[in-house]
Amino acid sequence: FERNLNIYDSEKYWTGxxxxxxxxxxxxxxxxxxxxxxxxxHRQIVKLADERNVDLIVIEAANPRIQxxxxxxxxxxxxxxxxxxxxxxx
Numbered sequence: 241f242e243r244n245l246n247i248y249d250s251e252k253y254w255t256g257x258x259x260x261x262x263x264x265x266x267x268x269x270x271x272x273x274x275x276x277x278x279x280x281x282h283r284q285i286v287k288l289a290d291e292r293n294v295d296l297i298v299i300e301a302a303n304p305r306i307q308x309x310x311x312x313x314x315x316x317x318x319x320x321x322x323x324x325x326x327x328x329x330x
Contacts, residue, residue: 244279282317289322297326 258274277284287299299316319326 251278253262282314282321285314285318286321294324296324297322299326299328301328301330 242292254276255274258276262272262326266310275288277288287297288294297318299318301313302325315326319328
């Protein structure tokens with residue numbers, strides 16, 4: 241989540257920004273829902289997947305480096321903790 245203290249209602253702000261992005265980049269034939277949550281990204285992805293009882297999470301592997309393998313990344317946490325299948329895209 242952003243660290244900009246000038247944003248009073250960060251959930252409202254980022255929901256609006258996400259909605260603008262979706263409108264500017266339409267996904268033909270795909271139903272989308274904009275969801276903004278606070279907290280650690282990897283934990284929120286797993287929590288939302290559990291709440292929604294999803295079958296598959298698709299997540300990117302962002303530029304893996306050796307320290308990512310040693311310290312862990314968002315993708316590796318999601319893979320390790322999600323109850324559903326996880327497809328990691330490079």
